[in-house]
Amino acid sequence: MAKLGDLFFRANYRCHQRAYQRWHQSQRKRQILRSQIGFAEMSTSRPAACVGCANYHGHAYGTQKSKRTPLVCAIHPYGWPAGNACPDWRGEDKPPTRFPLKNIRTFIQ
Numbered sequence: 001m002a003k004l005g006d007l008f009f010r011a012n013y014r015c016h017q018r019a020y021q022r023w024h025q026s027q028r029k030r031q032i033l034r035s036q037i038g039f040a041e042m043s044t045s046r047p048a049a050c051v052g053c054a055n056y057h058g059h060a061y062g063t064q065k066s067k068r069t070p071l072v073c074a075i076h077p078y079g080w081p082a083g084n085a086c087p088d089w090r091g092e093d094k095p096p097t098r099f100p101l102k103n104i105r106t107f108i109q
Helices: 004-037 106-109
Strands: 054-061 069-073
Touching: none
Parallel strands: none
Antiparallel strands: 054 069
């Protein structure tokens, strides 16, 4: 005889699984519609001078959507003018490698 908790667990799991399937199906339909209209890739809101910069913030602040102000970065709150390279650009920090040995031969010897 199945325990009552097992039945609820299985029912809850199936409900979550079905909800995920519905969400995934709607995402696929949206992607198909985007590609048919010509919006295959989502456009980025990041300015060209800020691509790859560790100082980039990119959040909009404000209580009303029409009055929100985007904060690009702490150094240049409104962004850097297009066409010029930002003098404060700093590459994003990469996570450390798992095996940081430069030359494997020195490790084996």
